[in-house]
Amino acid sequence: MFRLPIIRVDLFSFLLGFASGFILWWIIGQIKKAVPVIKANAAARREAQRAKRNAGIVAFLSTGLRKRIQNCHVAAPLFPLDEILIEPRFLAPQPAPLETGEFHYDRLITRNLPYLPDAAEILTSMGWPLLNAEELIRSSARVALVGSPGSGKTVSLHYIAKLALQDEETKKYPLLVHILDIDPAQTDPYTALAQAHQNTSDPRQIKEIRSFLKEKLERDEILLLVDGFDQISEPLLSDKFAFVRDLLEKYPGLPAIIAANSDQLDGFMDAGFELIGMAAWTRTDRSAFINRWWQAWQNNIFTRMKLSNNDSHFARPEIVLSWLQQDQQISTPLEQTLKIWAALAGDLSGLKAENAVKAYVERMLETDHPDEAICKTSLESIKADTPYLSTASLLDISTKLLENSGMVFTNIHGNAYFKHLTFCGYLAAQCQQPLDKEFSTIGSLSPADQIYLKFKGYSGDISEPVQQIMSWEDSILLRHFSAVLQVINTASGSDNWKTEFFRALIQQIQKEAVPLSSRVRLVNHALRLNDPGFDQLFRQMISSPHAGIRALGLIDCATARNQKALPEITTCLQDSNEQIRLLSVFALSSFATESTTQILVEALLQGSEDVRMAAAQAFAMSGGEGFEILQEAATYEDILTRRAAVSGLGLIHETWSQQLLEKISIEDGQWVVRNAAAQMLETMGKTEQLNLLPFTPIWDQPWLIQYASEKGMGIAPGEYPLNLLINALKDGSIVQQFYALYALRRKQPRSVAGNVFTLALSMDSPVKDTAAWALWCMAACGTEIPSPLEYGLS
Numbered sequence: 001m002f003r004l005p006i007i008r009v010d011l012f013s014f015l016l017g018f019a020s021g022f023i024l025w026w027i028i029g030q031i032k033k034a035v036p037v038i039k040a041n042a043a044a045r046r047e048a049q050r051a052k053r054n055a056g057i058v059a060f061l062s063t064g065l066r067k068r069i070q071n072c073h074v075a076a077p078l079f080p081l082d083e084i085l086i087e088p089r090f091l092a093p094q095p096a097p098l099e100t101g102e103f104h105y106d107r108l109i110t111r112n113l114p115y116l117p118d119a120a121e122i123l124t125s126m127g128w129p130l131l132n133a134e135e136l137i138r139s140s141a142r143v144a145l146v147g148s149p150g151s152g153k154t155v156s157l158h159y160i161a162k163l164a165l166q167d168e169e170t171k172k173y174p175l176l177v178h179i180l181d182i183d184p185a186q187t188d189p190y191t192a193l194a195q196a197h198q199n200t201s202d203p204r205q206i207k208e209i210r211s212f213l214k215e216k217l218e219r220d221e222i223l224l225l226v227d228g229f230d231q232i233s234e235p236l237l238s239d240k241f242a243f244v245r246d247l248l249e250k251y252p253g254l255p256a257i258i259a260a261n262s263d264q265l266d267g268f269m270d271a272g273f274e275l276i277g278m279a280a281w282t283r284t285d286r287s288a289f290i291n292r293w294w295q296a297w298q299n300n301i302f303t304r305m306k307l308s309n310n311d312s313h314f315a316r317p318e319i320v321l322s323w324l325q326q327d328q329q330i331s332t333p334l335e336q337t338l339k340i341w342a343a344l345a346g347d348l349s350g351l352k353a354e355n356a357v358k359a360y361v362e363r364m365l366e367t368d369h370p371d372e373a374i375c376k377t378s379l380e381s382i383k384a385d386t387p388y389l390s391t392a393s394l395l396d397i398s399t400k401l402l403e404n405s406g407m408v409f410t411n412i413h414g415n416a417y418f419k420h421l422t423f424c425g426y427l428a429a430q431c432q433q434p435l436d437k438e439f440s441t442i443g444s445l446s447p448a449d450q451i452y453l454k455f456k457g458y459s460g461d462i463s464e465p466v467q468q469i470m471s472w473e474d475s476i477l478l479r480h481f482s483a484v485l486q487v488i489n490t491a492s493g494s495d496n497w498k499t500e501f502f503r504a505l506i507q508q509i510q511k512e513a514v515p516l517s518s519r520v521r522l523v524n525h526a527l528r529l530n531d532p533g534f535d536q537l538f539r540q541m542i543s544s545p546h547a548g549i550r551a552l553g554l555i556d557c558a559t560a561r562n563q564k565a566l567p568e569i570t571t572c573l574q575d576s577n578e579q580i581r582l583l584s585v586f587a588l589s590s591f592a593t594e595s596t597t598q599i600l601v602e603a604l605l606q607g608s609e610d611v612r613m614a615a616a617q618a619f620a621m622s623g624g625e626g627f628e629i630l631q632e633a634a635t636y637e638d639i640l641t642r643r644a645a646v647s648g649l650g651l652i653h654e655t656w657s658q659q660l661l662e663k664i665s666i667e668d669g670q671w672v673v674r675n676a677a678a679q680m681l682e683t684m685g686k687t688e689q690l691n692l693l694p695f696t697p698i699w700d701q702p703w704l705i706q707y708a709s710e711k712g713m714g715i716a717p718g719e720y721p722l723n724l725l726i727n728a729l730k731d732g733s734i735v736q737q738f739y740a741l742y743a744l745r746r747k748q749p750r751s752v753a754g755n756v757f758t759l760a761l762s763m764d765s766p767v768k769d770t771a772a773w774a775l776w777c778m779a780a781c782g783t784e785i786p787s788p789l790e791y792g793l794s
Contacts, residue, residue: 057212058173062165064198065176072158074337074360074420077406081155083296086285086333088156090136090145091117091277092129093692094770097735107651108614109586112579113555114517114769117146117277118262119524121330124280125559125590126583127621129651131276131692133160137170137223139692140255142248142271146262147278148486148528149230149422149451150334153259156278157225160257164223172223172255173216179228179240180387181411189247190214201412217251224256231387231421233264233446241267248272253694261447263479265780269746272695275777281333283592289333290324293340301344320344327351328561329530334422354458357426364405373398375431378424382448383435389416425451429459439468443782445483453487462487463497470501475787476760477776478518481505485525506537512548515760515772519548523556535562542568547577554580558587566591570599573611582614589618597625604633605641612640616648627652634664642673650680658684703739707732722748726755734766741770745777750784754791761788 070080094115095107109127116123124130136143137160145153161174181196194209195201216222226244229237248254248271260268262275281289320343331339331353338356342348347359362368377398381389389399389408399416402408407423410416418424428435429452439445445453453462466487472480484501505526509519526534539562541553554572557565572584585603588596604615616633619626630652633645646664649657658681665677698704699715707728708715715721728740737759744752756778759771779785 057208061173061198061209061212065161065165065174068176069158069162073155074334075341078341079296079300081158083299084289084292085155085159086281086289086292087132088152088159089130089132089279090156091115091120091123091279092131093274093276094773097738097766108582108610108617112582114515114520115773116517116521116524117275118148119521120147120151120277120280121527122520122524122555122559123277124282126555126586127589127618130279133163134167135692136160136257136276137164137167137172140170140253140694141692142255142273142695143257143276143692144229144260144265144268144273145257145278146230146260146275148332149447150332150420151278151280152333153230153278154227154420155333157227157257157259160223161225170223171221173221174223174225175213175216176225177227178411179226179244180231180415180417181413182240182243183413184239189243189250190217192243195412199412217254220251220253222251222254224254224258226256226258228259228387230259230261230447231417233261233385233448234266236386237264238267245271255694263443263445263447263780265777266747266782269777269781272697274692276692280330281336286336287325289336290321290340293337293344294321297344329353330528330560334420354426354455357422357455361407361423361426364407365401370427370430371398371401372431374401375427376433377402378418378427379431379433379435379452381418381424382428382446382452383437385446385448387417387421387448389418421448421451424448426455428452429455435465437465439465440471442472442474442479442779445469450483450486454489457487457489461495463495466497466501470504473787474785476515476518476757476772476785477779478508478514478522479779481508481522482525485522485529488529509552510541510544510546510549512546513761515768516548516551517769517772517776519552520555523552524559527556527559535560535564538562539565539568542572547580550575550577550580551583554583554587558590561591563591566596573599573603573607578610581608581611585611585614585618589622592622601629604629604644605636605638609640609644612644613647616644616646617651618648620648620651627657631660634660639670639673642668642670643676646673646676646680650677650684653684698743701739701743703736704728704743707736722752726752729755729759737767738770741767741774745774745781747781748778748783750786753778753783753785757788757791 070076070082073081073084075084095110107129110129113123113126113128133156145156147153157176161176164170164172164174175193175197177193177196181199182192183195186192186195188210190210190213191206193213194206197213198205198209200206213222224244224247229241232240244256244258245267248256256273258273260273260275265275324340324343327339329351335353335356338360339348339353342356342359342363345359345363347363349355349359361370365371365374377389381387389402399408399410402418403410403416407418407420408416409419425448435449435452435456437449439449453465456462466484469480469483472483474480481504485505488498488501505522508514509522511519523538534556538553538556538560541549542557542565544550544553550572553565554569556562557569566588569584569587572580572587575581575584585600588600600615600618603611604619605612607615616630619629630645630648633641634649636642636645642664646661649661661677661681661684665674665681668674668677697717699717699719699721704721704724705715708721708724711724711727713724715724725740725743728736729744732740741756741759744756753775756771756775759765759767760775762768762771765771775785
């Protein structure tokens with residue numbers, strides 16, 4: 001019979017084994033606990049080693065970058081940028097509608113004026129919301145800065161780089177490059193970036209910088225800043241942008257800010273760039289700039305000049321300062337800089353911008369008559385549609401002279417180009433040879449061509465190119481009128497073609513069938529001419545029976561600060577049209593005089609509800625005394641006055657205004673005022689950022705996913721849903737139409753424009769201005785815009 005064996009357990013062995021197992025499992029448990037700590041410590045050591053390894057190169061690059069920042073402006077030979085800098089500001093993007101379809105009530109100006117980033121003078125003077133450089137950096141968005149030549153895009157990029165170096169929160173290294181310094185023959189993008197960023201060909205430096213940039217890009221610790229896209233035209237533009245596009249596709253989360261030309265945007269919209277206009281300088285900015293220039297001039301230049309020159313000009317500088325402060329001409333920061341410099345140096349021969357440019361060029365070249373070879377070099381660059389200067393044979397000498405003058409930069413690849421197209425255009429215009437270029441096709445006028453024709457018009461006949469430009473067919477966007485306004489000079493000559501052009505211009509401005517945005521753009525270009533003849537015309541337009549024409553009159557007179565038009569503007573506070581009433585408030589605010597302030601106070605206390613709210617917002621934008629008026633108005637017995645004051649306080653992003661709104665939202669005796677204060681607290685500071693967000697591909701955007709599900713349709717990732725967007729235009733909600741128009745801002749088939757015409761030409765659609773804006777962007781991307789007559793529209 002089978003029996004189980006008797007197992008005897010040795011007590012000592014059992015206890016020993018039990019203890020050993022317990023100790024083993026305890027050790028394993030401790031090891032498990034220690035592993036994360038060990039990994040963390042190892043990671044910390046690696047991070048410390050990486051930081052230590054990069055510290056040297058960061059310090060090296062930062063030192064070079066800071067030096068470049070201080071020398072990026074035209075007056076760098078005199079003093080560093082920090083001594084005269086006016087901090088740049090930017091036009092906030094158009095706010096999106098609320099989910100209900102209504103547009104934000106907290107910014108009345110954005111509801112009554114179309115968003116035009118290339119009409120900076122009008123939008124700035126009328127109180128359009130602005131962004132600062134810090135907000136651009138922290139948005140992590142892709143931004144294309146646009147503005148007229150000399151508006152400050154290059155200085156803005158360098159200022160943003162300076163702030164990014166100082167910003168410890170974002171930890172983004174500013175990779176600042178000029179697109180013309182990117183070597184097209186370089187197949188490795190990191191090496192190309194390293195060469196362009198540091199402008200060095202040292203193999204050892206390039207190797208270290210390349211590794212540093214590659215690591216930073218992979219860790220999402222780079223802010224890409226690219227200058228120079230506003231200096232080039234097709235086909236070089238497409239070739240150069242391909243480099244940036246490939247980099248953005250490889251690093252989808254890479255934020256980028258670039259300087260662009262608002263008339264050439266092909267590819268930018270596809271890559272997710274949002275157009276942001278450079279804000280124009282206000283009177284306060286110009287006054288502060290003059291004072292800073294004079295202080296820097298005293299500290300660096302004046303004493304030496306006074307000791308070495310007995311001219312009375314240097315003995316009475318206050319006369320020059322007084323004249324500069326009273327100058328009311330609209331000018332860009334570049335023009336203002338050259339004008340101040342020439343006035344203080346004593347070589348300014350006239351009040352026009354071209355006199356200041358002439359003085360600068362002759363001063364830097366140390367001659368009263370630029371050499372013909374230098375002028376020919378500049379002209380050849382414009383003829384060839386390339387920013388690079390020829391360095392062949394005899395032209396080598398002229399290129400070297402230009403480089404020594406500081407107007408031209410030569411990179412490590414041997415490519416020389418003008419730091420600013422203004423000087424290239426001026427010198428080319430002095431050449432005796434003709435340009436011999438055709439401008440009969442829309443978009444054929446490059447930035448360099450515009451500047452050349454502008455200066456050529458002062459001494460030569462440009463009627464032939466103007467006639468070619470006016471042959472363009474563009475009844476909606478009126479790009480031919482805009483182009484001519486950027487090259488025409490009203491002060492020189494009395495050619496018949498000028499009379500005919502201005503007659504046709506006035507007819508277009510007063511044509512109600514043309515979208516308001518197109519006409520506002522023309523008004524802004526006309527203002528830059530500083531022609532007093534327009535003042536009387538636009539003052540008369542304020543009394544027109546047509547609301548659209550009255551609006552243009554108000555806008556022009558406010559931007560030009562036409563004091564004679566104040567009675568007509570004040571009368572518009574009682575206009576039957578709501579848009580005119582609101583625009584008249586912001587127009588009065590732009591004058592910032594004691595009398596206009598008193599008028600606005602009366603409007604805040606006694607006007608209609610919409611006028612009161614607009615007056616409160618105008619005081620919020622003016623600051624100083626306006627803040628005091630709002631604080632006092634918030635305590636008035638009248639409910640409408642207190643509610644209007646709340647709408648103004650919500651636009652002031654300061655601690656005291658937030659605390660006051662919190663108090664009103666709790667303590668005010670009327671529910672409607674408490675509720676308005678609570679709403680302003682909820683939305684405070686958010687409106688400007690709504691369309692300044694990190695790039696999201698169209699197929700991943702929530703609004704389109706929702707619309708597609710409503711229609712029972714699918715969206716294929718990676719494919720542009722054109723048909724779905726067109727359907728959204730036709731039967732979508734206001735919100736869906738708005739976002740569809742934004743998504744259509746790219747190069748499109750010719751037929752797509754017809755679907756946008758209906759909205760753009762509508763008198764009642766809430767998105768009509770957005771539709772006109774989309775058409776303009778499509779055209780700038782290369783879309784052929786047909787005549788509305790083809791679609792039965794006029």
